[in-house]
Structure formats: C-alpha cells, structure tokens
Amino acid sequence: MMKMPTGSKPEETMVAGDPLAQLGKGGAVLMVCRTCGKKGDHWTSRCPYKDLAPQPEGFSDKPAASETTVAASGTSKTAYVPPGLRAGATERIGxxxxxxxxxxxxxxxxxxxxxxxxxxxxxxxxxxxxxxxxxxxxxxxxxxxxxxxxxxxxxxxxxxxxxxxxxxxxxxxxxxxxxxxxxxx
The missing domain is CATH 3.30.70.330 (RRM (RNA recognition motif) domain)
Incomplete structure (x- = not known):
C-alpha cells in the first residue's frame, strides 16, 4: 500500500466525459459549481455558464400576482406597505x-x-x-x-x-x- 503524506486526500473518482476533471490531477481539489453543476476550477460567482443556466424557481425579480399587497387606500401595489398602514391596522399612539x-x-x-x-x-x-x-x-x-x-x-x-x-x-x-x-x- 502506498503511504500518503499527511494532510493529503486520495483523488476523487473522475467522470469519463468531464474535460475539466483532468485539471484536478495536479493535487488541486475541484469544486462543484452550484450554478452549472460541473466540476471545475471556477466558483459559483465566476461561472462561465451562469448566463446559460436556468433561473432557480425560488428567486424572482418581480413578485407573483398573488403576492401583491393592498394598501390602506384599497389600491393594489407591488411595493412594501408597513404593517401600521395596511388595511385593518389599529391606530398607534407611540x-x-x-x-x-x-x-x-x-x-x-x-x-x-x-x-x-x-x-x-x-x-x-x-x-x-x-x-x-x-x-x-x-x-x-x-x-x-x-x-x-x-x-x-x-x-x-x-x-x-x-x-x-x-x-x-x-x-x-x-x-x-x-x-x-x-x-x-
């Protein structure tokens, strides 16, 4: 059995069709990008494929139609309305x-x-x-x-x-x- 220096890990198993997996042979640990899901030498924030990746379902720039709030005046708005100004709020004397x-x-x-x-x-x-x-x-x-x-x-x-x-x-x-x-x- 081959003795490994302290602090080193055995190499990860390589995926046959992964061209970026070849970069990890020099001892560097390859990370899996959360955006594209590929192993490589890039982090999620610098993913070269981030423009091509589908948008996650949990995040949206605009709220859905069911998330609109109704202000005290009764008009539908997409902006935040503080609790004290919402319909049915009690008058505060603070x-x-x-x-x-x-x-x-x-x-x-x-x-x-x-x-x-x-x-x-x-x-x-x-x-x-x-x-x-x-x-x-x-x-x-x-x-x-x-x-x-x-x-x-x-x-x-x-x-x-x-x-x-x-x-x-x-x-x-x-x-x-x-x-x-x-x-x-």
Missing amino acids: SDMRRRNEENSVRVTNLSEDTREPDLLELFRTFGAVSRVYVALDQKTGMSRGFGFVNFVNKEDAERAINKLNGYGYDNLILRVEWATPRAN
Missing part, C-alpha cells in the same frame, strides 16, 4: 407617548462615577411619580459617564425637581438639572 415623555424628561449632569439608576430614582421620586430612570454607563469600565435622564409622569413634578435640585450638592458634586432636549432622529 409617537404621542414619546412626545409626552420627552416633555416630562429631565437631564441630570455632573454625576459621580459611582451613581447608578436606583440612586437617581431615590433622589427624584420625592418630587413625584417617576416613569423611567437612565444613567449612561461606559461600556468598558461600567462606570457612570456623568449624566442621566429622569422621566416624570407629570410635568409639574419635573419642573419642581428642576427648581429644587439644580445646583444641589450630591456625592461631593454639584448637580445640573435641566429640561432634556428631544433627540434628533
């Missing part, structure tokens, strides 16, 4: 809720590195119901980046918190508390 939360949102700066969300919640809930607290953390160190946001349920509570806590000494630093500006999309 944008109104976001606007309301931004009106009641307070930005707190000059926080110490040790400040966490429960600390801010404890400080701000004395002024009214708090719906959300966020402290920006550094991803690498896990320490506070020095600012955070507090969302109040009522705007009056947020205004009272700004008036009382702006300039307040907290954790050996003087806090700056102001209205949060809406995020630009």
